[in-house]
Amino acid sequence: MSLLTVGTLAFDDIKTPFGHAEKVIGGACTYISWSSSYFTKDINLVSIIGNDFPKSELDALEARGVDLSGLEVKADGKTFFWAGEYHDNMNQRDTITTDLNVLDDFNPILPASFKSSDYVMLGNLTPAIQAQVLDQLEGNVKLIALDTMNFWMDIAMDELKAVIKRVDVLTINDEEARQLTGEYSLVSAAEAIHKMGPKYLIIKKGEHGALLFHEGKMFYAPALPLAKVVDPTGAGDTFAGGFMGYLAKTDDMSFENMKRAVIYGSTMASFCVEEFSLSKLKVLNEGMIEERAKQFQDLVNFTLK
Amino acid sequence: MSLLTVGTLAFDDIKTPFGHAEKVIGGACTYISWSSSYFTKDINLVSIIGNDFPKSELDALEARGVDLSGLEVKADGKTFFWAGEYHDNMNQRDTITTDLNVLDDFNPILPASFKSSDYVMLGNLTPAIQAQVLDQLEGNVKLIALDTMNFWMDIAMDELKAVIKRVDVLTINDEEARQLTGEYSLVSAAEAIHKMGPKYLIIKKGEHGALLFHEGKMFYAPALPLAKVVDPTGAGDTFAGGFMGYLAKTDDMSFENMKRAVIYGSTMASFCVEEFSLSKLKVLNEGMIEERAKQFQDLVNFTLK
Numbered sequence: 203m204s205l206l207t208v209g210t211l212a213f214d215d216i217k218t219p220f221g222h223a224e225k226v227i228g229g230a231c232t233y234i235s236w237s238s239s240y241f242t243k244d245i246n247l248v249s250i251i252g253n254d255f256p257k258s259e260l261d262a263l264e265a266r267g268v269d270l271s272g273l274e275v276k277a278d279g280k281t282f283f284w285a286g287e288y289h290d291n292m293n294q295r296d297t298i299t300t301d302l303n304v305l306d307d308f309n310p311i312l313p314a315s316f317k318s319s320d321y322v323m324l325g326n327l328t329p330a331i332q333a334q335v336l337d338q339l340e341g342n343v344k345l346i347a348l349d350t351m352n353f354w355m356d357i358a359m360d361e362l363k364a365v366i367k368r369v370d371v372l373t374i375n376d377e378e379a380r381q382l383t384g385e386y387s388l389v390s391a392a393e394a395i396h397k398m399g400p401k402y403l404i405i406k407k408g409e410h411g412a413l414l415f416h417e418g419k420m421f422y423a424p425a426l427p428l429a430k431v432v433d434p435t436g437a438g439d440t441f442a443g444g445f446m447g448y449l450a451k452t453d454d455m456s457f458e459n460m461k462r463a464v465i466y467g468s469t470m471a472s473f474c475v476e477e478f479s480l481s482k483l484k485v486l487n488e489g490m491i492e493e494r495a496k497q498f499q500d501l502v503n504f505t506l507k
Numbered sequence: 508m509s510l511l512t513v514g515t516l517a518f519d520d521i522k523t524p525f526g527h528a529e530k531v532i533g534g535a536c537t538y539i540s541w542s543s544s545y546f547t548k549d550i551n552l553v554s555i556i557g558n559d560f561p562k563s564e565l566d567a568l569e570a571r572g573v574d575l576s577g578l579e580v581k582a583d584g585k586t587f588f589w590a591g592e593y594h595d596n597m598n599q600r601d602t603i604t605t606d607l608n609v610l611d612d613f614n615p616i617l618p619a620s621f622k623s624s625d626y627v628m629l630g631n632l633t634p635a636i637q638a639q640v641l642d643q644l645e646g647n648v649k650l651i652a653l654d655t656m657n658f659w660m661d662i663a664m665d666e667l668k669a670v671i672k673r674v675d676v677l678t679i680n681d682e683e684a685r686q687l688t689g690e691y692s693l694v695s696a697a698e699a700i701h702k703m704g705p706k707y708l709i710i711k712k713g714e715h716g717a718l719l720f721h722e723g724k725m726f727y728a729p730a731l732p733l734a735k736v737v738d739p740t741g742a743g744d745t746f747a748g749g750f751m752g753y754l755a756k757t758d759d760m761s762f763e764n765m766k767r768a769v770i771y772g773s774t775m776a777s778f779c780v781e782e783f784s785l786s787k788l789k790v791l792n793e794g795m796i797e798e799r800a801k802q803f804q805d806l807v808n809f810t811l812k
Contacts, residue, residue: 219691
């Protein structure tokens, strides 16, 4: 099945307690696309870059099955740039710089062949732009997932709620779920979010795992405790890519399969954080992914007498 | 099998976003003993109280199978008192008042019949007092578990490390594991803690669950997402009580059974937080506990294709 991936391609400058990665490749759509490419080879990318984004990176994406005909290249612009710093607690970070650059003019136009994509993953962007993508979809999209962040809740809550209403899956973190609903309990927050539209809610908790909520059912996927965590940047997008890539591959929306999709999302995210940028995501194979997914099963498996 | 429980009996004053409980029953040993009493009726309690602790509470403990012959009652003293306030994020709290009262003179003397207890749970106390209990043990204790907190790492690290060296199971939270070892990764922290002595390490992560580490093996027990979380006070002690109570009941230290013990500890903690003080812990029965343990299994259960 085809998967439409929408979001940023970017340069990142990242400081963590373990090092400093200067002007490396980043962006939500980059992570989503790389991650999902291990599950499906029919990926339709919609994004925007300037004249400074390396051709080798685009070639690498194409080699993974990513159709770049929805990628706008601004010849007179610079690619979106983000600089951030993580502190001892790698669940928290400060943004040092955000240079929107070409992102300021992002006006996504879907190529005709993209409009009937089976699965849609909207990476974190201005809610109005996410809505603009939805407006262009035709045919029977099977599942639309949307990622967002607290920033849009602060400055554009109404637009955000309007676009959330139109999607099937919302992925946000625990603090954002609380901010969006005013509910402290994640169970209560999930009920409130289902009423806003999405049938499925995924609450991402970073090193504490992820929760899937659907029709009163809950599933908890742990994060795999790792000996080495170098850089959490992109982990949430990598999760989303693995999740949607697995669904596009299996085309099965039973709750049992959605749980597997969450595990594969978590599996991909566990690789992502082991190196800066896309370094680890670029060198995986099916065997490594299956072996690690099995580790998630061993981690939580128990029997009651 | 018999279980020795050592720690505070206390009065608590607790403010949470959901209410204010004034001068209610608290204390690590209280929570540990109540929780473990659902698994074993052979509990040896060692603690100290003043002249103000309600006789009805002691009677209730005795009715649960708790032997109070190791409880010192200071006729001229007042019971330990703690006042705390939780903020919106209930994983964090401020201590408002700590009145040690009789705890200042706590000099635990084990009755002869307690010295050969099969299982030992040392609740959070001054490391020197925890060591004093260990000095009095005779015979073949099967498993000793110790709980502690960052406060002792700040002011008595050497004494703490000396007592940690003598126990089989250490239970601490994630930030404390990092503080104790200087390792950010919990996997690396676990390796460092195993080298300090304990063969088993349980890292408690509050609403994010608990991790069990043993000989290179890991097990992740989620916390059950709850619609209602009223008061997290005592959840860690309740976990420890359920964990050790289940081990005392089953007398089986295989890793598979230790995993079940972690699940039963988590199960008991999930009840604890639903009401202030011991309110919920006092009204449970085996059916409720089994039903909730099953919910933990449903929460994490998945199959890979």
